[in-house]
Amino acid sequence: MNSPVPKTGSPPVNELDNSASSAVLLVVGAGVGAYRAYGLKSMSAVAPLVLIDADPPSWTRRHTVARVRADPADPAELFAAALEVTQLHPVGGVTTYIEEYVTHAAFLAEALGLPGPSPEAAGICRDKHATRVALDRSGVGSARSELVRGQDQAVGAADRIGYPVVVKPRRLAGSVGVRLCTSPDQVRDAYHAAASARLLEMRADGVLVEGYLDGPEVSAECVVTADGTCHVVAVARKALGPHPGFEETGHTVDSSDELLADEALLSAVRGAVTATGYRSGVVHVELRIVRGQPAVIEINARPAGDLIPHLVHLATGVDLAGAAADVAFGRDPQLTPTRGQAAGVRFLYPGRPGVLDRRLFTHCGAPWLDRQIWTAVPGDPVTPPPEGGVTDRLGHLVVTGPTPLECRRRLDEVEAATSIAIRPAPAGSACVQ
Template sequence: MVGILTYCEGHVELAAHLTRQFSLPGNTPTTAVACRDKHLTRTLLAAAGVPSARSYLVRNADTAVEYSVLLDGPVVLKPRSLAGSAGVHRADTPQQVRNAFAAARNAALLGLEKSAAPGVLIEEYLDGPEISVECVVLGDATVHIAAITRKVLGDEPGFQEVGHLVDATDPLLADPQIHDVALTALNAIGATTGVMHVEMRLTRRGPRIIEINARLGGDLIPHLVHLATGLNLPQIAADLAVGTDPELTPTRSQSAAIRFLYPAVTGRVTTMYAGLSASWLDTFEWTAEPGDHVNAPPHATLLDRLALAVVTGADPDTCHRRLQLTDERCGIHIQPDIVTTACVV
């Protein structure tokens, strides 16, 4: 059996072209482009009547300020084609809009900006909890929701993802609105097969699409799904890529969560320590080391993360307590950057 798939954001278009060239199962290049290009995503969703955010492509800061008035409220500015919340900021005032536009225009992450469609989006701010829906697309009108991921975000104006939680018995799994929005959104961008990572905000008006990704979710979300439900999303994606039926029956029923430690100050890492060992601590890993320079939010990216911890538990509350205990048992020291000021007489 032969198949082609990728979990890398920067390779989804290439993978789609290769599956088409060799007549293998997979989404079309058009669908891959629609997922990478957030402006195209919004355009297709709007045309299909899928609940989303009002969004405009802006070429300069002055135009962004004009559209912020039109949107009449808090706005979000983001790069047209990046990932990992890089360059995404909320803005409430004209000056904040200008600053956020500059941050979005200049954002870079893992080289993705080299193949990204140029431009900045300004969108209405969607209030409410953020989730991702881990979808298995089995056909044009068949979508199986494998899991719901509850996201923990850092303080605004940034939208750094500082943690995720998957619960096998999450009541949102049975929410018909979430299923309908995911299905209509995936149909709108032409998705036909594969594991898709669909991000939403649960607003007072109902679920609204944030973005659609033609790949597995990042941040070890597939690992959380496996720990919580037994479902193996990478294996499911591989099965679909070679044209075989995947196993979609859960074999576990618990919760799993991950938390990322971000620096409290910008500076250079000097020392770190961890002092916890437990059967429920699936993973603890330092992602920084002494000598590394790290940026504190709101200027941090996922490359500034210091550590990650993955825990399991019978329910979400247990996972939250265990993550808190893990935080308390580890520590890191950062030598802050020296800020100098000059007095001109």
């Protein structure tokens, strides 16, 4: 049974399918279906879901027993909506996979007396400056970093740290507003870009200048239990777009990745999680391997974006979205691998700035082709990296294979059978979304 989408102040849920005594999982924020529907589906197999979202999208209906219209970015509105749900049904857990809402979800779980990370720990992960401070205090390898207010402070910080440096927003995600700089003039420009950067409703709230960590970028996908034990379930290898940006253009997960047995990496990841005080949830830890040694870039107090948990499931059989639901209920998740292969995602970008005119997938399909999805529609203005970012993606491809190399070959094959036409933008219009 699917419920209507009431506004806060009206009865928020109808009677659940199975019984009114079944505890529900509150999911804070829906996200974009192309990137998050798989996760909501997995969580719905663990518990009945009640979604709280400012405007619950239609695709969430099939995975939820009820949806509540309330703005998760407004703590008072979020708490009022959650309390209305508790008046009708027992709530067994709270979770979110949206970066903007991790702290609010943690406060909500704490207020309801439910498992979850502390608001303090979630806040440290959410704030890249606080993360750096916590890592430094704990002796976890990371980048040298300074929080700056103004372009002169940014240039001064870059001079102290030494070029090249990375200038980034304090509280955004998805590599938005992040730039590599090799000169004071570039730092000034990057500071203004970072300070004014936006992603959905998130704002920069300050700018960091950091030392550049030169090496391949990876992420560790982890489940942290209530006692603080950090289980490193998988490692994802990132493909990045051209500098000066850091656009993530794809990811690959290999069930037998050698880094899963790398004690230095495992120690860095667990040390980083301990430094933040994070417990009871799924975390996404980003690192660079610099001269063979891991250095932590940031910690996200939520399951990864960019379909990485879906790749983990395809490659290993471990369901991180389902694990997030289990941990939110205080239960031990199933983390034993049941598959042994690789999986990869590649995001499609325009070859030049303009307006998307036509798009066509012509690959006939194969058992290893998990999905090919368009996320842009004809008429959308688009810009390629490094000027363009996540909002300029045209679509994505997901494949499986016995090895990462075979995944890349298959991604090449499917992309070669994809037709994309970009027409020039009208004179005087901007192509950057």
